[in-house]
Amino acid sequence: MKIAAIDVGSNSLHLLISRVLPDHSHEIIYRDKAMVRLGSRAFTRGELTLPTQRRALLALERFAEVIKRFEADVVLGVATSAVREASNGMAFLREVRRRTGLKIDRIPGTEEARLVAVAVASLPSFHRGRHLVVDIGGGSTELAFLEDEEPRLMESLRIGAVRLADAVIVKDRPGKKGLRDYVAAARDQMGAAYRRLRDQKFD
Template structure:
């Protein structure tokens, strides 16, 4: 069957269309993506502005038309931290449902971590052993660890690259004092969780998902995304430590010229790099592998698990 996942995230609204059936890996068929930057469309009270809601509704309508054009039988619509944490979340969801017919499921941060972990586990299989998964989104950082398909521990922190850029790094390039303050903040937040994870044991395999990790790996020398999902892409802590100060000193336009960095993501790459460096350092990760599957694939896999075998 042809399934669609509509992901209303902090940075983008992304429709992923796949051909899938139980027991087989989902095959990507179409991708429709709009950079909405919903997390930046908040007013002083933390509510998504009227203009932001109007734009969100227009983008969702566009995505649903794309799903119809591609013959999608079922769409799984969900929203993450930008909607979850908005002061007017209920009103936003009601207007979206009324004007588009789409009932967005709002995932908790822990649910995001668990679904992303499921996707990584299926990608790497049981031979990966104890798996530690790190995911940097626009609004939050998800961390999950475990041996099975359901992680033993999963957590979410408000350390998304877009959120931190807006709140901590307004300059272009950012002020060195702001960068230093954000570094302290990020590490203090992550350090609170490290003990809970380390008590369970040392991971056998560490993976990073999300656009932030992919771009950091690319500028550190990993192969291009165009080379396909089966190319092994890794990010080492030493290479990352070399790049963090460079990224913090670069204006956005210069970052956008780096390999694999899009114009839309360049602004928040310095903040994302500080989160990646902090997480890898505090969790004692020398090197991680970039996983091509993440939250959207996790939702698809969970849905397929509940379909009857043909």
């Protein structure tokens, strides 16, 4: 069986195709990445811009052709922070479905954190124990408390590289007020997450 997975992120789009082996492990047979910055300007405007949507659609059309060529049996797709928060996020996903045939699901931040934790737990180098998994993305940062291989607590913070650039860059130059506001908001979110996670013991 071949499984294709698509991640529509705020900064980049990823395609991974793997073959499931008889022992239920998997072998990666194709990997692709497109830096489209779908979330650029989306966090300040509240919607995905037309240029970023066009870039994303071109990348997803390419992904769809690759998936067809590899004859994937299962196709899984998720969209994260930029699509999740944009007022036209669902309209964009409908256009993706119309143009490419790909069904991409818009997932909540806690589900994104859970999937990150599950992926970490599946790594050959993973050691059982109590861990805090942190994933910093373009539009959000996910935190998950992982006990052995089981995600226990999941948090999603509105902190990310593309979101920071949107908040700070004013007329193509860094703005001090935007940076101050962003840092203050990030501290508030991180403080709240810390209070929810501080009673956990990590290895």
